[in-house]
Amino acid sequence: xxxxPGTAVWVEHPDLAWAEAEVVSSPASPSSPSSVNVVLxxxxxxxxxxxxxxxxxxxxxxxxxDDMTKLVYLHEPGVLxxxxxxxxxxxxxxxxxxxxIAINPFAKLPHMYDMHxxxxxxxxQFGDLSPHVFAVADSSYRAMVSENRSQSILVxxxxxxxxxxxxxxxxRYLTFVGGHATGDIRSVEQQVLESNPLLEAFGNARTVxxxxxxxxxxxxxxxxxxxxxxxxxxxxTYLLELSRVVQISEAERNYHCFYQxxxxxxxxxxxxxxxxxxxxxxNQSHVYELEGVSEAEQYLKTRRAMDIVGIxxxxxxxxxxxxxxxxxxxxxxxxxxxxxxxxxIKDEKCKFHLQMAADLxxxxxxxxxSTLCYRTIKTPEGNxxxxxxxSAAVIGRDTLAKTVYARLFDWLVDNINKSIGxxxxxRSQIGVLDIYGFECFKYNRIRILLQTSIAxxxxx
Numbered sequence: 431x432x433x434x435p436g437t438a439v440w441v442e443h444p445d446l447a448w449a450e451a452e453v454v455s456s457p458a459s460p461s462s463p464s465s466v467n468v469v470l471x472x473x474x475x476x477x478x479x480x481x482x483x484x485x486x487x488x489x490x491x492x493x494x495x496d497d498m499t500k501l502v503y504l505h506e507p508g509v510l511x512x513x514x515x516x517x518x519x520x521x522x523x524x525x526x527x528x529x530x531i532a533i534n535p536f537a538k539l540p541h542m543y544d545m546h547x548x549x550x551x552x553x554x555q556f557g558d559l560s561p562h563v564f565a566v567a568d569s570s571y572r573a574m575v576s577e578n579r580s581q582s583i584l585v586x587x588x589x590x591x592x593x594x595x596x597x598x599x600x601x602r603y604l605t606f607v608g609g610h611a612t613g614d615i616r617s618v619e620q621q622v623l624e625s626n627p628l629l630e631a632f633g634n635a636r637t638v639x640x641x642x643x644x645x646x647x648x649x650x651x652x653x654x655x656x657x658x659x660x661x662x663x664x665x666x667t668y669l670l671e672l673s674r675v676v677q678i679s680e681a682e683r684n685y686h687c688f689y690q691x692x693x694x695x696x697x698x699x700x701x702x703x704x705x706x707x708x709x710x711x712x713n714q715s716h717v718y719e720l721e722g723v724s725e726a727e728q729y730l731k732t733r734r735a736m737d738i739v740g741i742x743x744x745x746x747x748x749x750x751x752x753x754x755x756x757x758x759x760x761x762x763x764x765x766x767x768x769x770x771x772x773x774x775i776k777d778e779k780c781k782f783h784l785q786m787a788a789d790l791x792x793x794x795x796x797x798x799x800s801t802l803c804y805r806t807i808k809t810p811e812g813n814x815x816x817x818x819x820x821s822a823a824v825i826g827r828d829t830l831a832k833t834v835y836a837r838l839f840d841w842l843v844d845n846i847n848k849s850i851g852x853x854x855x856x857r858s859q860i861g862v863l864d865i866y867g868f869e870c871f872k873y874n875r876i877r878i879l880l881q882t883s884i885a886x887x888x889x890x
Contacts, residue, residue, distance in 0.1 A: 431483075432456055433466065438486040440507035441468055441478045448507035450486060451476070484508075491515075496561050497525040523561035530566050534592040543599055548606050563596055567603040574858050575658045582861040590640035597650065597864040598623065604652050604860060608660040618652055618663045618850070625665065625846040627735040631690060631728070632839055633667070635674060636683035641720050645671035645685070646839075648864045653856035662853030667843050675835045676760065676828040678715050685835075686725075688712055690732060691753050693725035701754035702786050711760035711831070739849040752838050755790035758783040759831045764803070764820035772817035773803050791834075802826050 433439060433453040443449035451468040454475070466480040487502040494515035495501060501508050509526075513533060516524055522533045541547070542562075551564040553572070559565060570581040583600055585593045598619070605619040630642065637643040649666040678684050688711070692703050706712035719725070736746050761783040763776040775781055788795035802823050807814040818826065 431485075433480075433483060433485075438488045439466075439468065440484045440486050440505075441470070441476070442482050448484075448510065451478075453483075456480065493519055494521070494524070496521075497527070497557070498531075499525075499527050521560070523563065525557070525561045528556075530561060530563060532563060532592065532596060534590075543602070545606075548603055551603075552607060563599050564603045567600045568607065570860050571604060571607050571658075574654065574860055578858060580859045580861070582863060584863045584865070586865050588639065589637055589643045593864050594644060597648075597862050600862050601650060601652065605660065608652070608654060608658060618660050621850045622650055622663060622665065624735070624738050625850065627731055628739060628842060628846065629665075629667070631687045631732040631735070632685060632842060633670060635671075635678075635685050636717065636720060638679075638681050641723075642686075644864065645674060650862045650864070652860050652862070653853040654858050654860070655853070656857045661856055663850050664847050664852045665843060665850065667839070670836060670839055672832040672836055675756065675832050676711055678712075680715050681717060682715050683717050683720075684712050686728065687732065687750075687753050688757060689718065689725045690729035691750050692757075694729045694750075695726065697729075697750060701751065701790065703754055703757065709757045709760055711757060739846050741845055745845075749838065749842070751790045752834060755787045756831050756835055758787040758790065759827055759834075762787065762802070762827055764823040766820055767803075767817065769817060771819045773820040773823040775799060775803075802830070 433456045435453055435455055437453045437456075439451050439453055440448045441451045450471040454467040454469055456466050464480060465477050466483050467475070467477055468483070469475050484505050484507055485503055487508065490502070490508075490512070492515060494512045496516075498504060498509055498512055501512060513524060513531065516522075517533050520535075522535050522539075524531045524533075543564075547562075548564055551559060551562060551568050554565070554568065556565055556569040566583060570583055573579065574581045585596050585600075587593055601619045601622060629646075629648070630644070633644060633646045634642050635645050637645075646667050647669045649668070651664045651666060652660060653662040653664070655661040674682075674684060683689065688709075689706055691701065692698055692706050692709075692712075698704070703709075706718045707716075712718070733746065736749070741749070761780065763780050764773040765776045766772070767774045775784060784799060785795050788798045791798075804815050804817055805822075805826075807816060
């Protein structure tokens, strides 16, 4: 594209992502867009790549537009500028067609989500009122009732963008318009929220961007009867980040439950646990604590959450016994054996952790060691038992730890669903998908502006 002198444009900027500028001179022809001379709004002159210059609308509303399909130029700088303008006016929601972009205000805004606001959006045509998460929820509910078809709402965005809070707001609104068919004093929202501390303890972890980042996808399925009243709910989870169980990056942590059990006092003593720095699965990043968080108190909250969802004491003991066993598994190391490509347990300290892991998992220690140091190959002639080297034994150990943790997490979700109460004969559902946050560190323009979350209303 050739820009004439005096044309208002956007140019890439190392600090601002995009900067306002005006063309001074441009390339002679489209076939050689080598460079463009511009002057920035600050008065600074620059020579930029002509292929990375984008047109700017000088007549754009200074307050921004509530639906970005109205923008003259729907490109990256146009979108970011519009969002920034609306944010300065405390407008955190903006549409792009049926997509709702929510910019995290990092503040409590109770007036935006009270009963009066829910009444305002109830039954109103999508787009007639200012952009709001309640409008997305109401649109999905009305489509489900009128078309008798299940709906799905996708909530996505960066880690720490506010996706889980957005999911809670959607559930609150659906509870408001759908009521409850059985007259249960606990709303679906309350029942699902009661399970959150438990899911967070076993599925959330500290990342570089967020101290309490969900490392799994959560699909909350709210079920309705033929009259449009809520009749049940279920939580589906998937894509748990199992690699985190055995390997964590610098400045991050493993799942919260590991640190909670280490700080549990008498229970930690019972499971022969110590400070997290003593365990290979926790000491890779040297981050053991969260600012303002007591792991001992969080452990008690997790226990109370188990009580609320109906997990009995003996099962609670089995859960934390499994968590402790996973930590002990990570401290089992191997050395090369006397035979070629064989392995043996490294030292007495590793033997202790092997015995503890076996006791906590209620298996035979020698059988556990044999499983890690040997593999069985099935052939038509019979089974062949082959020794593995120390590196393969470590891989087997980590695979076992991830598998055990995955089974534990799935078991917890099953028990949560039993507590919430599912309607297996539900006529239709609205699913709210809270997909865990993506992160980008080397170069991320959106990060320069604000963390965002997006809610998209889709029809199944």
